[in-house]
Amino acid sequence: xxxxxxxxxxxxxxxxxxxxxxxxxxxxxxxxxxxxxxxxxxxxxxxxxxxxxxxxxxxxxxxxxxxxxxxxxxxxxxxxxxxxxxxxxxxxxxxxxxxxxxxxxxxxxxxxxxxxxxxxxxxxxxxxxxxxxxxxxxxxxxxxxxxxxxxxxxxxxxxxxxxxxxxxxxxxxxxxxxxxxxxxxxxxxxxxxxxxxxxxxxxxxxxxxxxxxxxxxxxxxxxxxxxxxxxxxxxxxxxxxxxxxxxxxxxxxxxxxxxxxxxxxxxxxxxxxxxxxxxxxxxxxxxxxxxxxxxxxxxxxxxxxxxxxxxxxxxxxxxxxxxxxxxxxxxxxxxxxxxxxxxxxxxxxxxxxxxxxxxxxxxxxxxxxxxxxxxxxxxxxxxxxxxxxxxxxxxxxxxxxxxxxxxxxxxxxxxxxxxxxxxxxxxxxxxxxxxxxxxxxxxxxxxxxxxxxxxxxxxxxxxxxxxxxxxxxxxxxxxxxxxxxxxxxxxxxxxxxxxxxxxxxxxxxxxxxxxxxxxxxxxxxxxxxxxxxxxxxxxxxxxxxxxxxxxxxxxxxxxxxxxxxxxxxxxxxxxxxxxxxxxxxxxxxxxxxxxxxxxxxxxxxxxxxxxxxxxxx
Numbered sequence: 001x002x003x004x005x006x007x008x009x010x011x012x013x014x015x016x017x018x019x020x021x022x023x024x025x026x027x028x029x030x031x032x033x034x035x036x037x038x039x040x041x042x043x044x045x046x047x048x049x050x051x052x053x054x055x056x057x058x059x060x061x062x063x064x065x066x067x068x069x070x071x072x073x074x075x076x077x078x079x080x081x082x083x084x085x086x087x088x089x090x091x092x093x094x095x096x097x098x099x100x101x102x103x104x105x106x107x108x109x110x111x112x113x114x115x116x117x118x119x120x121x122x123x124x125x126x127x128x129x130x131x132x133x134x135x136x137x138x139x140x141x142x143x144x145x146x147x148x149x150x151x152x153x154x155x156x157x158x159x160x161x162x163x164x165x166x167x168x169x170x171x172x173x174x175x176x177x178x179x180x181x182x183x184x185x186x187x188x189x190x191x192x193x194x195x196x197x198x199x200x201x202x203x204x205x206x207x208x209x210x211x212x213x214x215x216x217x218x219x220x221x222x223x224x225x226x227x228x229x230x231x232x233x234x235x236x237x238x239x240x241x242x243x244x245x246x247x248x249x250x251x252x253x254x255x256x257x258x259x260x261x262x263x264x265x266x267x268x269x270x271x272x273x274x275x276x277x278x279x280x281x282x283x284x285x286x287x288x289x290x291x292x293x294x295x296x297x298x299x300x301x302x303x304x305x306x307x308x309x310x311x312x313x314x315x316x317x318x319x320x321x322x323x324x325x326x327x328x329x330x331x332x333x334x335x336x337x338x339x340x341x342x343x344x345x346x347x348x349x350x351x352x353x354x355x356x357x358x359x360x361x362x363x364x365x366x367x368x369x370x371x372x373x374x375x376x377x378x379x380x381x382x383x384x385x386x387x388x389x390x391x392x393x394x395x396x397x398x399x400x401x402x403x404x405x406x407x408x409x410x411x412x413x414x415x416x417x418x419x420x421x422x423x424x425x426x427x428x429x430x431x432x433x434x435x436x437x438x439x440x441x442x443x444x445x446x447x448x449x450x451x452x453x454x455x456x457x458x459x460x461x462x463x464x465x466x467x468x469x470x471x472x473x474x475x476x477x478x479x480x481x482x483x484x485x486x487x488x489x490x491x492x493x494x495x496x497x498x499x500x501x502x503x504x505x506x507x508x509x510x511x512x513x514x515x516x517x518x519x520x521x522x523x524x525x526x527x528x529x530x531x532x533x534x535x536x537x538x539x540x541x542x543x544x545x546x547x548x549x550x551x552x553x554x555x556x557x558x559x560x561x562x563x564x565x566x567x568x569x570x571x572x573x574x575x576x577x578x579x580x581x582x583x584x585x586x587x588x589x590x591x592x593x594x595x596x597x598x599x600x601x602x603x604x605x606x607x608x609x610x611x612x613x614x615x616x617x
Contacts, residue, residue, distance in 0.1 A: 056547075056571070056572055059571070059572075059573070060546060060547055060572070060573070060574050063573060063574035063575070063578055064574060066574060066575060066577075066578060067574050067575055070490075070494070070575065070595075073595055074494075074595055074598065074601070077595055077596070077598040078598055078602060081598050081599055081602075085429070085599075100112075100133070100136055100137055100140070101137060103137060103140040103141045103144055103163075104144065109137075109163055112137065113166060113167070113170060116130060116134065116170060116174075117170055117173070120177070120181075121174060121177070121178055121181075124178060124214045124215075124216045124223060124225070125216050127174055127175065127177075127178045127216075127223075128216040128217070128218055128221050128223055129218070130174065131171045131174060131175075131220070131221055132218045132219070132220050132221065134167050134170065134171055135167075135171070135220040135221070135266075135267075137167060138164055138167050138168070138267070139453070139456075141160050141163055141164050141167075142160070142164065142452065142453070142456050143450050143452045143453050143456075144156070144160050144452075145157060145160035145161065145164070145452065146450070146451065146452020146453070146455065146456065146466075146606075146610060147450070147452055147606065148160060149452075149466075149609070149610055150451065150452070150605070150606035150607075150609040150610050151606070151609075152609075171265075175223065175261070175263055176313055179225070179259070179261055179289070179313060180313060182214075182225065182227070182259070183259065183289070183291065183292050184292075186227070186291060186292060189212045189214075189227055190208050190209055190212060190227065190229055191208060191209075192208075192209060208229055209229070210228070210229060211226060211227055211228045211229060212226070212227045213225065213226045213227075213240075214226075215240055215242055215243060217242070217243055219266065220265070220266045220267070221263070221264065221265060221266065222240075222243040222244075222245065222262075222263070222264035223243075223261070223262070223263050223264075224240035224243050224245060224261070224262040225259065225260070225261050225262075226238055226240075226259070226260050227258075227259045227291060228249075228253075228254075228257065228258055228259070228260070228291075229257050229291065236248065236249045236254050237249075237329075238260060240262060243262070243264065244332060244333030244375075245262050245264065245284065245331075245332050245333075246330075246331050246332075247262070247286055247328060247329065247330040247331070248328035248329050248330075249288075249328070250288075250318035250326070250328055251326060252318055253288055253316070253318065256290070257290070257291040258288050258289060258290055258291055258316070259288070259289045259290075259291050260286065260287070260288045260289075261286070261287050261288075261289070262284065262285070262286050263284070263285050263287075264282050264283070264284050264285075264332070265282055265283050265285075266282045266335070266460070267282070267460070268282075268283055268387065274470050275358055275359060275392070276391060276392060276474055277348070277350060277359045277389040277390065277391060277392065278389070278390060278392055278459070278464060279359070279387035279388065279389060280334075280338055280387070280388050280389065280390050280460075280461075280462040281334040281335050281338040281387075281388050281460075281462070282335065282387070283352070283385050283386070283387045284330075284332050284385065284386045284387065285384075285385040285386075286330065286383050286386075287315040287383060288315060288316045288318075288383065289313060289314065289315060289316065290314075290316065315383070317382055317383055318381075318382075318383070325381060327365065327379040327380060327381050328379065328380060329366075329377060329378070329379055330377065330378060330379075330380055330386060331375055331376060331377035331378075332375070332376055332386070333373070333374050333375050333376075334369075334374040334375075334376060334388055335374075336374070336440065337440055337441075337443055337460065337461050338374075338388075338440060338460075338461055338462050339420070339438055339440040339441060339461045339462050339463060340369075340371055340374070340440070340462070341419050341420075342371070343419075348361060348367075348388070348389040348390065349361075349364055349367050349376060349378050349386060349387070349388055349389065350364070350386070350387060350389045351363070351364065351380070351382070351384040351385065351386050352384055352385040352386075352387070353384075354384075359387070359389055361389075363380065363381055363382060364378045364379065364380050365378065365379045365380075366378060366379045369388075376388055390462055390464070391474070392464055392467075392471055392474060393418075393467070393471055393474050393475040394418065394419060394462075394463075394464065395417035395418050395419055395420070395463055395464060395465060396417060396418065396465070396467055396471070396475055396616045396617075397418075397475050397476075397477055397508065397616045397617055398415055398416065398417055398418075398503070398613055398616055398617035399416040399417065399418060399617075400415075400416045400502075400503045400617065401413065401414060401415045401416065401502070401503045401613050401617055402414050402500065402501070402502040402503070403492070403496060403500065403501045403502070404496065404499075404500035404501070404523050404526075404527070404528065405496050405497050405500075405523065405526050406526050406527075406528050407526060408497055408526075408597060409427060409428055409497075409597040409599075409600035410425060410426070410427045410600070411425070411426045411427075411496055411600075411604060412424070412425055412426075412434075412528055413426060413607075415465070415611070415613065417463070417465070419463075420438070420463065422436070422458075422463070422465075423435040423436070424454075424607070426451075426600070426603055426604050426607055427448075427600060427603065428597065428599035428600045428603060429450070429599050429603055430448035430449065430450070430603065431448070431449060431450070431451045431454045431603065431607055432444075432445075432446055432447055432448050432449065432454070433445055433446070433447075433454065433458075434446060440461055441458075441461055444457055444458070444461075451603065451606045451607040451610055452606075452610065455610055455611075465610075465611055466610055466611075467612050467615075467616050471616070472615075475616065477508050477616070478508065478510065478513040479513075479615070480513070480514070480515075480516060480614070480615040481514040481515070481516075481544075481545045483545035483546070484514060484515055484516050484543045484544055484545045485516055485543075485612070485614050485615050487516075487543050487544075487545065487546075487548065488516040488518070488543040488548075488614050489605060489608050489609060489614065490575075490605070491543070491548065491575060491576035491577075492518075492576075492608065493601050493604045493605045493608065494576075494577070494592060494595065494601060495576050495577065495580075495591075495592045496604065497591045497592070497594065497597070498522060498523065498524060498584075498587070498588040498589075498591035498592055499520050499521065499522055499523055499588065499592075500520070500521055500522075500523040500527075500530075501518050501519065501520055502518065502519040502520075502538065503518060503519070503613070503617045504517045504518050504519050504540060504553070504555065505555040505557075506553050506555070506557070507614075507617060508617075511563065511564070512542070512564065514544070514545070515542050515543060515544055515564075516542065516543040516614045516615070517540060517541070517542045517543075517551065517553065517564075518540075518541055518614070519538040519539070519540055519541075519555075520538065520539055520540075520541050521537055521538050521539065522584065522585065522588050524585070524587055524588060524591075535554065535555060535556055539583075540552070540553055540554065541576065541579070542564060544572075546574070547572040547573060547574060548572065548573060548574075548575070548576055548579050549566050549570055549571065549572040549573065549579055550566065550567055550570045550579065550583070551564040551565065551566060551567070552564065552565045552566070552567050569582070570582075570583075576592070577589060577592040577593055580592065
């Protein structure tokens with residue numbers, strides 16, 4: 001092949017450059033055309049989206065009249081039903097001659113508190129009985145508290161909390177007054193009576209007994225007091241067998257005259273709703289006080305040292321005494337009504353740190369639980385309030401739930417928690433636990449209660465179904481939009497007479513963090529269970545903070561990392577009944593707009609607001 005000349009090479013290079021420039025220009029023109037086409041498509045898309053958005057805004061604005069109409073109708077029916085209910089309640093209270101103060105009447109409450117505070121208990125039995133009466137008032141206030149939570153009434157919540165706290169503090173004050181009174185009259189408990197001395201014939205008679213014990217109990221409180229006036233060697237085990245409480249007395253206190261007070265309170269009066277733990281089966285507080293000097297008799301006078309309450313009730317703690325400190329064993333019995341999860345191997349017992357205002361798990365050793373005897377035992381280096389603890393989120397986020405009506409004004413709600421399945425029946429002004437197998441919960445089975453009282457009783461049994469906003473982080477889930485949650489609650493309670501609802505798998509997907517998603521299907525026959533129950537039988541409904549619509553997510557999807565689409569032929573609406581308009585039978589739509597079962601609607605609304613199944617499942 002002949003060698004190219006310089007000129008040929010330059011011409012070839014020129015042609016290559018021209019070809020490159022031509023291709024670049026063609027590519028530029030193509031890119032420009034594609035850009036213009038893309039921009040045009042995006043412009044058309046934006047205009048379409050804006051058109052749809054404006055149409056949606058107009059539609060939602062127009063539908064606000066329906067929202068207001070529903071709200072006004074429900075408010076009117078609620079007021080009418082409340083008036084009828086109040087008349088019946090007043091008559092029931094009149095014929096029952098209930099001696100307890102009306103928890104909704106501040107005058108009644110303050111009068112009750114004043115008389116109780118000014119009164120003086122003659123003995124341990126009267127003290128614990130008066131505390132029991134006060135606890136009955138607290139129970140009524142807790143019912144009002146949960147009603148206030150369910151009605152979103154902040155002022156009422158604070159009002160209930162104030163009086164509950166005041167009653168609890170007064171109860172503690174009464175135990176202190178009782179203890180101080182025993183100390184001031186110590187000779188009445190330590191000196192033998194003449195009758196007792198007569199029975200001691202042939203024995204060396206001592207004027208002062210070694211020790212005395214007092215015990216009293218009821219369903220809310222246990223109190224054991226033991227006065228020790230003798231010296232022991234080693235560590236002594238103090239047992240209040242009838243109370244199910246025992247503890248070793250610290251060695252240093254065995255050589256001193258002292259009085260030990262053990263108080264068990266059924267309700268947790270320490271934990272706050274922001275604490276990650278709550279006490280189950282009550283709180284035990286053990287305190288040791290120095291016994292005062294015995295009074296001296298001088299002629300016709302008895303001389304005794306009088307101390308103020310703070311001085312007399314200065315509790316001693318052996319961890320502050322210096323020197324060699326030995327841990328002591330403490331044990332108490334978990335009440336029969338507390339459900340102990342058989343699958344739980346770890347046992348959490350904690351002590352209340354008053355300074356930090358929190359339960360702590362450190363400084364306790366050899367923690368054990370005998371599930372047969374229900375006895376909890378542990379070793380400790382300090383005396384403090386002790387309790388069997390559980391995490392607040394032991395039972396939520398809920399695994400699943402389903403809600404449906406079995407009668408026009410009776411619904412059944414199944415909730416599968418992280419540990420246990422619970423089934424509730426909800427009717428007009430009542431909720432009850434049904435189909436329960438656990439022996440510890442049989443006391444609640446088939447008993448009609450208000451939503452708040454039933455959930456409070458479940459808390460007492462160790463099942464907390466009352467999550468709050470602080471629990472999102474503890475449960476490891478993202479908070480939901482509160483307006484979306486509230487909109488979902490109202491739509492569900494007014495439509496459950498025609499539809500069954502069920503939890504959806506993707507409700508807590510990060511892509512839907514501001515939305516509520518549930519499954520829905522017609523249930524005109526009031527079926528508790530569906531003979532045919534398959535995934536295609538259900539549709540998916542989603543709530544935003546101002547609207548709702550059918551959406552295209554399904555539980556059988558392996559992953560969900562996209563935006564939710566509204567199926568063709570559907571659009572968003574202000575309330576569920578309008579969303580269902582083209583997807584429901586006439587009978588179903590008629591039921592969705594029937595609010596005559598108002599007591600049932602309001603009760604279910606309260607229950608769902610407290611449970612928060614839409615945000616915590």
